[in-house]
Amino acid sequence: MRRAREKSRREPTIALINIVFLMLVFFMVAGTLAQPLDRDLKLIRTADLEGRAPPDALVIDEDGILSYQGTQILSPAAFMLRQEDHAQPDVRLIPDRELSAQDLVRITRELRSAGAGRVLIITERGLE
Template sequence: MLRLSRPLPPRQREGTIALINVVFLMLIFFLIAGTLAPPMEAEIRLIETVMAEQTELPHTLFVTSEGELREGGRTVDPASYVASLKAQGGETEGIEVKLAADRELPAVRLIDIVRALRESGADKVSIITERSTE
């Protein structure tokens, strides 16, 4: 007489493994798709415009209402800021500066700052504004 072993009962699979996989994939997706931006300077209120393109704020040079240039919470001058951009990118041409100025800054002072940035080697200076709700 031939004895056959009984088949083992199917192993119960836990549903938590699938949930962990889904959460892990979502985490990877949001890390790749999302961007982290440094916080904006607290005391700067941006200039308002009606029609403006949406942009991100990383690597933005902030200008206070008194005309003080700030980057990452520290005061900088136009020449050293442009030099740091050149050092970071390793480029000497095509340097773009994103400038976020306080709305109380006089336009004449803003023009002087843009001129100083251009003379320091910036090829393009973009003014970051806030889109008006009106």
């Protein structure tokens, strides 16, 4: 007697393909449910606006020199001494684009060790 060959069990790949296809169709339909903007609507352009620092922000130029409200600050610790009226103030930083990441991290650490609560980095946001 010959032994019957065992049939190899095939995985149901057709079922898997059907499920993936249905998910694709679902997400295509769900993605188009949001109402598009009116074609006649003209959005505000901010490209020509003059950028100004918030009045309470610490500005760092590309060489790592700190300034606050137009006055040069010697160190992050000296800046924190000016902020004595707050227990752990939030500090807003505006770094120059050319400032190295190492300098930014170093200044941030110095601010935190001098008593800053949170250090918020203000950046430019571009939507194009």
